[in-house]
Amino acid sequence: xxxxxxxxxxxxxxxxxxxxxxxxxxxxxxxxxxxxxxxxxxxxxxxxxxxxxxxxxxxxxxxxxxxxxxxxxxxxxxxxxxxxxxxxxxxxxxxxxxxxxxxxxxxxxxxxxxxxxxxxxxxxxxxxxxxxxxxxxxxxxxxxxxxxxxxxxxxxxxxxxxxxxxxxxxxxxxxxxxxxxxxxxxxxxxxxxxxxxxxxxxxxxxxxxxxxxxxxxxxxx
Numbered sequence: 001x002x003x004x005x006x007x008x009x010x011x012x013x014x015x016x017x018x019x020x021x022x023x024x025x026x027x028x029x030x031x032x033x034x035x036x037x038x039x040x041x042x043x044x045x046x047x048x049x050x051x052x053x054x055x056x057x058x059x060x061x062x063x064x065x066x067x068x069x070x071x072x073x074x075x076x077x078x079x080x081x082x083x084x085x086x087x088x089x090x091x092x093x094x095x096x097x098x099x100x101x102x103x104x105x106x107x108x109x110x111x112x113x114x115x116x117x118x119x120x121x122x123x124x125x126x127x128x129x130x131x132x133x134x135x136x137x138x139x140x141x142x143x144x145x146x147x148x149x150x151x152x153x154x155x156x157x158x159x160x161x162x163x164x165x166x167x168x169x170x171x172x173x174x175x176x177x178x179x180x181x182x183x184x185x186x187x188x189x190x191x192x193x194x195x196x197x198x199x200x201x202x203x204x205x206x207x208x209x210x211x212x213x214x215x216x217x218x219x220x221x
Contacts, residue, residue: 001028001029001030001031001032001064001065001159001160001192002026002027002028002051002062002063002064002160002192002194003026003027003028003061003062003063004024004025004026004027004050004051004060004061004062004063005025005060005061006023006024006025006059006060006061007021007023007024007025007026007047007050007057007059007060007061007062008021008022008023008024008057008058008059008060009021009043009046009047009050009055009057009058010058019215020043020046020215021043021046021047021050021057021215021216022214022215022216023060023216024047024060024216024217025217026210026217028192028194028208029192030159030192031190031191031192032192032193032207032208033183033186033192033193033194033195033205033206033207033208034193034194034195034206034207034208034209034210035195035196035197035202035203035205035206035208035209035210036048036194036195036196036197036210036211036212036217037196037197037198037200037203037209037210037211037212037220038211038212038213039213042212042213042214042215043212043214043215044196044212045164045165045196047196047212047217048162048164048194048196050062051064051162051194052081052085052087052162053069053072053077053080053081053085054087056070057070064080064084064085064160065084065159065160067080082107082110082111082156083111084158084159084160085158085159085160085161085162086152086153086154086156086158086160086161086162086191087153087161087162087163087164088146088149088150088153088161088162088163088164088166088182089149089164090164090165090166090168090169091169092137092142092145092146092148092149092169093149094137094145094148094149095137096136096137096138097136098136098137099133099134099135099136100124100129100132100133100134100135100136100137100140100144100148101117101120101121101124101133101134103137103148103152104119104120104123104124104148104151104152104155105117105119105120106152107152107155107156108120108155108156111156119155120151120155121133122155123151123152123154123155124147124148124151126151126185127147127148127150127151127181127185128147128181129144129147129148129151132144141174142169142170142171142174143170143171143174143177143178146166146167146169146170146174146178147178147181150166150178150181150182150185154185154189154191157189158191159191159192160191160192160193160194161186161191161192161193161194162194162195163182163193163194163195163196163197164195164196165196165197165198165199166178166182166195166197166202167179167197167199167202168197168198168199175199175201175202176201179199179201179202179205183205193206208220
């Protein structure tokens, strides 16, 4: 489902060229759950953004469901993301002017789904927010906002779901509930799940743990 070959990412600074990722070879099978762990600044979030097609590598190939997304232009990558990829951000990324229902409906409507409202209502109910459909993000707790973000990601039924520190802005108890919700929906949908986390409890729930060290990736024993 996901494969990279000699993936590199570097950026130029005033002083020199900074290597963020170096020679990443990775393969994740359909339906697998994988956690990417490592210290801050090791390149975890950069790798996740590349895998999701949100950024472009300096060199190498990235295959999502057998398509090399490096060869696609931005419009083509956007179409692929809308069809196959979901993303859960640490900062939730909800639109403040839209209700919970409207936030979940929006990507479905953009994808041309006639059943956008029905799907959005269903997934918000599944994450325990059936009574908060018409509430705006500012009136929801952090845990509730993350539930809306998870409903939005799963409602489009992506083949692959990427999550960047999905419990990072939540207290321990709320984070534990989000973990159960994330993996419960993942098991129901059979989605391939790849997440970046500092949360060992979350990482330990995954089938695989990948360790990022100074821009290089290795598999935990």
